[in-house]
Amino acid sequence: MIYLVLDFDGTIAWLRVDWKHVRSELERRYSGLKGKPIFTWLQERFLRGLDVEGPMEVIREAELKAMGDLDFDGELVELLHQLRARGARMALVSMQDDDVLRRALEKMGLEGVFDVVIGRRTELIRERQLSLVLDTWGIRPSQALFISDRIEDVEVGLRMGLRALRLFYLDGSVKKWLKELLAGPFRPPA
DSSP: OOEEEEESBTTTBBOOOOHHHHHHHHHHHOOOOTTOOHHHHHHHHHHTTOOOHHHHHHHHHHHHHHGGGOBOOHHHHHHHHHHHHTTOEEEEEOSSOHHHHHHHHHHHTOTTTOSEEEOTTTOSSHHHHHHHHHHHHTOOGGGEEEEESOHHHHHHHHHHTOEEEEOOTTTTHHHHHHHHHHHSOSSOOO
């Protein structure tokens, strides 16, 4: 059985959010970004018990605006359907809003493909997102493979004991890897 956890934005699609505008709006309304990546800043606020609902709504509005320009590859979508048809268990984790993910999966024709979908409203911390997936499946970290475009995510996955790869939507490396997985014997990579 293959257990595959995928990140969303940058890994299986590209949501063209105007992050420069989001950053300036967050800096206007809140303090403390100081050059930090937006989601690092948001997670730090959350862990300190500060308001994250307001900032998450600013981000959600920008994500919904970007939905009209969602970039996805129909061939990659078909590969995910093929994996599911061959019995793969798949989960999607993301720093995008849960509702945005639902809408994106509908637009891409991927509703029902993932056993578990976890966005930032469900859980804002990546390690906890991955733990929720593993708990839902009832498996050890070493049984799952995690794919993300962010090195920080891959490092979290490796620290947790998952097998993790850094692959990208835009360069086609995710699609290439999925094709290779489907072409070979259908078992988890060593």
